[in-house]
Amino acid sequence: MRIGTVGTGFITNYILDNIEKTDGISCHAVYSRNEDSARRLAEKYHIEKTYTDYERMLSDDSLNFIYIASPNSLHYSQTKSALEHGKNVICEKPFTATAAEAVELIRLAKENHLFLFEAITTLHQPGFHWVRKNISLLGSIKMISLTFCQYSSRYDSLISGKLPNVFNPEFAGGALMDINLYNIHFLVGLFGKPDRIEYFAGTHENGIDTHGILILQFGDIICQCSGSKNTTCENNVQIMGEKGYIHVSPGSSNCQNSRLILRDSECSFCQKETPWYYEIQELTKIVQSNDYERCYQLLENTEIVVDILEKARKSAHLSF
Amino acid sequence: MRIGTVGTGFITNYILDNIEKTDGISCHAVYSRNEDSARRLAEKYHIEKTYTDYERMLSDDSLNFIYIASPNSLHYSQTKSALEHGKNVICEKPFTATAAEAVELIRLAKENHLFLFEAITTLHQPGFHWVRKNISLLGSIKMISLTFCQYSSRYDSLISGKLPNVFNPEFAGGALMDINLYNIHFLVGLFGKPDRIEYFAGTHENGIDTHGILILQFGDIICQCSGSKNTTCENNVQIMGEKGYIHVSPGSSNCQNSRLILRDSECSFCQKETPWYYEIQELTKIVQSNDYERCYQLLENTEIVVDILEKARKSAHLSF
Numbered sequence: 167m168r169i170g171t172v173g174t175g176f177i178t179n180y181i182l183d184n185i186e187k188t189d190g191i192s193c194h195a196v197y198s199r200n201e202d203s204a205r206r207l208a209e210k211y212h213i214e215k216t217y218t219d220y221e222r223m224l225s226d227d228s229l230n231f232i233y234i235a236s237p238n239s240l241h242y243s244q245t246k247s248a249l250e251h252g253k254n255v256i257c258e259k260p261f262t263a264t265a266a267e268a269v270e271l272i273r274l275a276k277e278n279h280l281f282l283f284e285a286i287t288t289l290h291q292p293g294f295h296w297v298r299k300n301i302s303l304l305g306s307i308k309m310i311s312l313t314f315c316q317y318s319s320r321y322d323s324l325i326s327g328k329l330p331n332v333f334n335p336e337f338a339g340g341a342l343m344d345i346n347l348y349n350i351h352f353l354v355g356l357f358g359k360p361d362r363i364e365y366f367a368g369t370h371e372n373g374i375d376t377h378g379i380l381i382l383q384f385g386d387i388i389c390q391c392s393g394s395k396n397t398t399c400e401n402n403v404q405i406m407g408e409k410g411y412i413h414v415s416p417g418s419s420n421c422q423n424s425r426l427i428l429r430d431s432e433c434s435f436c437q438k439e440t441p442w443y444y445e446i447q448e449l450t451k452i453v454q455s456n457d458y459e460r461c462y463q464l465l466e467n468t469e470i471v472v473d474i475l476e477k478a479r480k481s482a483h484l485s486f
Numbered sequence: 487m488r489i490g491t492v493g494t495g496f497i498t499n500y501i502l503d504n505i506e507k508t509d510g511i512s513c514h515a516v517y518s519r520n521e522d523s524a525r526r527l528a529e530k531y532h533i534e535k536t537y538t539d540y541e542r543m544l545s546d547d548s549l550n551f552i553y554i555a556s557p558n559s560l561h562y563s564q565t566k567s568a569l570e571h572g573k574n575v576i577c578e579k580p581f582t583a584t585a586a587e588a589v590e591l592i593r594l595a596k597e598n599h600l601f602l603f604e605a606i607t608t609l610h611q612p613g614f615h616w617v618r619k620n621i622s623l624l625g626s627i628k629m630i631s632l633t634f635c636q637y638s639s640r641y642d643s644l645i646s647g648k649l650p651n652v653f654n655p656e657f658a659g660g661a662l663m664d665i666n667l668y669n670i671h672f673l674v675g676l677f678g679k680p681d682r683i684e685y686f687a688g689t690h691e692n693g694i695d696t697h698g699i700l701i702l703q704f705g706d707i708i709c710q711c712s713g714s715k716n717t718t719c720e721n722n723v724q725i726m727g728e729k730g731y732i733h734v735s736p737g738s739s740n741c742q743n744s745r746l747i748l749r750d751s752e753c754s755f756c757q758k759e760t761p762w763y764y765e766i767q768e769l770t771k772i773v774q775s776n777d778y779e780r781c782y783q784l785l786e787n788t789e790i791v792v793d794i795l796e797k798a799r800k801s802a803h804l805s806f
Contacts, residue, residue, distance in 0.1 A: 308688055308697045308717045311633060311710075315726055364684070366701050366708050368628055377628045377726075379701060379710050381686050388686050390631075390699050390710045397628045397726035400733060406635055406697075406717035413720060 167254075167453055170195035170223050172244055173235035174203040177258060181233060181285070182211045184446040191450045193233075197223045220244065224251040233285070234258060237331040238338035242267040245282070249274045254281035256449060260347050260475060261468050263338035263486065268472040272465050281461050283449055284468040287441035288351040290448040293421025296435040297405070297412055298356060300426050304407025310389040311404045312349035314417050315377070318395040324370060332395070333374045335486045340375040342367070342478055346393025347471065350380070352403060352418040353391070354470045357384040365478035368394075373485045380478055487574075487773055490515035490535075490543050492564055493555030494523040497578060501553060501605070502531045504766040511770045513553075517543045540564065544571040553605070554578060557651040558658035562587040565602070569594045574601035576769060580667050580795060581788050583658035583806065588792040592785050601781050603769055604788040607761035608671040610768040613741025616755040617725070617732055618676060620746050624727025630709040631724045632669035634737050635697070638715040644690060652715070653694045655806050660695040662687070662798055666713025667791065670700070672723060672738040673711070674790045677704040685798035688714075693805045700798055 169185065171178055171193060185191050195215040198204035204216035217223035224232070224247060232248040234241060235258040242262045248255045249271065261284040262268045275282035288294055301307070320330035331337040332344050342365065353360070360382040367378035377394030403414040403421075410428035414421050420441045425434040437444070452460050479486070489505065491498055491513060505511050515535040518524035524536035537543035544552070544567060552568040554561060555578040562582045568575045569591065581604040582588045595602035608614055621627070640650040651657040652664050662685065673680070680702040687698035697714030723734040723741075730748035734741050740761045745754040757764070772780050799806070 309635070309699065309712060309714055311631075311712055311719070313631060313724075315629065317728075321728075362686075364686075364701075366682075366684075366703065368706050368708055377708065379629065379708050381684075381699060381701065383686065386688050388688055388697065388699050390712060392629060392631055392710060394629055394726065396728055397731065399631070399724045399726045399731045400722075402720075404633075404719045406714065406719045408637075408641075408716055411717065411719045 167191040167231045167450060168229050169193045169231045169233050170197060170226065170229040171233045171235065172197050172220070174198050174207045175235060178207065178235045180442045181235070181446065184440070184442045186211070187443065188446050188450050190454050191446065195223055195226060195229055220247065224248055224253060230254055231256060238343060239263055239336065242271065245271050246274065249278060249280055249282065252278065252280070256283045256285050259284055259286045260338070260343045261472050265469070265473040265476045268469050272469060276462065279458070281453055281458070282465060283461065284464070285445065286348070286351050287419050287445050288348055289355050289464065289467065290445045291421040291437060291441060292444060293414065293424045293435060293437045294352070294355065296424050297414060297421065300412065301356065301405060303409065303426060303428065304405060304412065305409035307387050307405060307407045309406045310353065310387065312352060312389065312418050313392045313399065313401050314345050314348055314419065315392060315394040315397050315399045315401060316345060317398045321376070321396045329372070333370060333372070333376070335372060335374050338486060340484070341377050341393050341395045342375050342380065343475060345395060346378065346380055346391050347475065348417070348419040349391035349393060350382070350471050350474050351467065353382055353384070353389055354467050354474070357387065359470050360384050360474065363474055363477045363481060365482040367482040367484060375482065375484055378482065382474070487511040487551045487770060488549050489513045489551045489553050490517060490546065490549040491553045491555065492517050492540070494518050494527045495555060498527065498555045500762045501555070501766065504760070504762045506531070507763065508766050508770050510774050511766065515543055515546060515549055540567065544568055544573060550574055551576060558663060559583055559656065562591065565591050566594065569598060569600055569602065572598065572600070576603045576605050579604055579606045580658070580663045581792050585789070585793040585796045588789050592789060595785070596782065599778070601773055601778070602785060603781065604784070605765065606668070606671050607739050607765050608668055609675050609784065609787065610765045611741040611757060611761060612764060613734065613744045613755055613757045614672070614675065616744055617734060617741065620732065621676065621725060623729065623746060623748065624725060624732065625729035627707050627725060627727045629726045630673065630707065632672060632709065632738050633712045633719065633721050634665050634668055634739065635712060635714040635717050635719045635721060636665060637718045641696065641716045649692070653690065653692070653696070655692065655694050658806060660804070661697050661713050661715045662695055662700065663795060665715055666698065666700055666711050667795065668737070668739040669711035669713060670702070670791050670794050671787065673702055673704070673709055674787050674794070677707065679790050680704050680794065683794055683797045683801060685802040687802040687804060695802065695804055698802065702794070
């Protein structure tokens with residue numbers, strides 16, 4: 167996997183840190199509209215080439231993968247161009263702003279026999295696999311509580327009157343898209359498509375959701391997903407069954423400590439590495455083993471998640 | 487306060503334990519339809535009289551308070567009779583099955599200048615007072631998460647085909663009425679009347695809610711109240727503001743450990759006694775100081791809570 171990156175924010179740094187640690191994947195080009203940003207990132211990670219013209223990077227035959235970490239609203243068009251140039255794509259979460267866009271990109275990837283991934287940590291965590299393996303021990307599951315509240319440094323900027331991308335409706339921002347999404351991926355990874363979706367959002371005066379609680383129902387299982395970018399708290403996932411519960415901390419994006427508590431026994435599982443390490447390891451493994459089936463399975467989850475996000479926004483009358 | 491009790495379940499034992507520890511309050515009669523139950527309880531607590539006829543106990547001039555801990559659906563009629571006999575009343579939670587019943591009882595108490603209390607632990611906890619005193623330090627409050635899930639021994643009985651009172655729609659049972667109510671009281675104690683009420687209930691085949699998540703909104707503050715009687719988990723209350731959060735454990739019925747976490751400081755508060763100790767101490771103090779104003783203030787909360795319970799049941803299409 168010979169990668170070219172789009173975007174120079176902190177998430178790109180996390181990904182590049184872990185590309186360096188992983189065999190079979192390497193970065194060879196950095197694209198940014200801003201030449202200085204591109205150069206700074208390329209120097210830090212000893213990357214040969216920089217581009218300020220996206221089309222030119224897509225025409226670079228030495229690259230076979232594009233990693234996209236631009237503002238949310240650009241994911242669709244940049245991923246589409248990359249696929250049309252025959253490049254495989256890893257696109258940051260949230261995958262696209264609308265469900266229709268997701269469907270189109272997935273169709274395009276399949277038609278052209280390309281790999282396409284949403285870069286979401288949740289499903290690649292060993293802790294998440296451990297939860298999925300043990301969940302049947304809980305008996306009939308009744309409720310799940312997922313909390314991911316993280317005060318964003320950019321929230322200070324928002325309330326001081328500026329408009330950072332993550333709080334900009336035009337850039338498909340907000341707490342649901344940016345953070346509660348991890349809670350949704352966790353649930354979709356366990357149960358697939360929900361039967362009911364209701365979002366209760368707290369909004370800034372520009373209409374963006376800064377915090378909110380999403381209710382998802384899967385049959386008789388009732389789940390609450392709390393996500394905010396303007397508060398913090400003790401985050402976790404609690405899966406409650408008739409016979410016991412599973413407690414995951416710090417939560418749905420990083421299943422570091424998972425515990426299974428039954429009436430008369432208890433056991434636990436601990437991850438040692440960062441979430442991005444596992445993500446890069448697993449995506450590389452899928453590509454090296456030519457496992458398109460697993461790739462398209464993961465895209466099914468992505469498609470369900472993007473659909474939930476859209477329906478949730480509608481239920482809360484959010485503007486984009 | 488010279489008390490006669492109604493009901494012989496474990497909650498009556500908790501209350502009698504704490505009546506023994508408190509000056510100014512004592513129990514002198516036990517009523518039960520079942521003479522054996524009445525005698526057993528009377529012997530355990532060295533109480534002089536037993537009654538199997540409720541009207542006869544209400545005519546006993548040596549009693550000036552009735553403590554009612556019968557099945558929920560009887561609270562209204564038994565409280566009404568007691569008030570009509572000129573007795574002051576402490577009635578277990580949930581106060582009544584419907585909002586109209588609550589309104590009528592409160593009117594009756596005021597007209598006859600009688601004390602009337604809902605026996606709810608939450609509002610009388612020193613930990614709750616501490617939360618209320620410190621909440622302004624959190625800045626603008628955005629979300630509150632309240633979780634109270636407790637596996638009921640009677641749930642085993644329900645799934646084995648029996649019908650214990652707490653899971654009987656005819657007795658106004660269910661998870662919302664019996665346990666999520668504490669979460670509601672906590673919020674009403676802080677913010678009064680909510681602007682939005684939506685309940686998502688999981689039900690048994692008899693139509694009773696065994697678990698559920700209630701969304702309450704107070705202006706821009708979005709709250710989730712999880713309550714179940716068929717699962718267990720790590721219970722707590724988390725109040726999230728722009729400047730920090732408050733964490734209360736084990737939760738809304740017992741504010742034993744409360745912590746305030748701000749960006750650069752932290753402090754905590756710890757209760758030593760049981761919730762019922764504080765409840766009995768505070769009710770006794772209110773009566774001894776003839777503080778009808780405080781009593782009627784508390785009844786305002788009760789009236790709001792009963793109204794929320796009714797609207798929540800309607801929103802989830804529950805049968806009573």
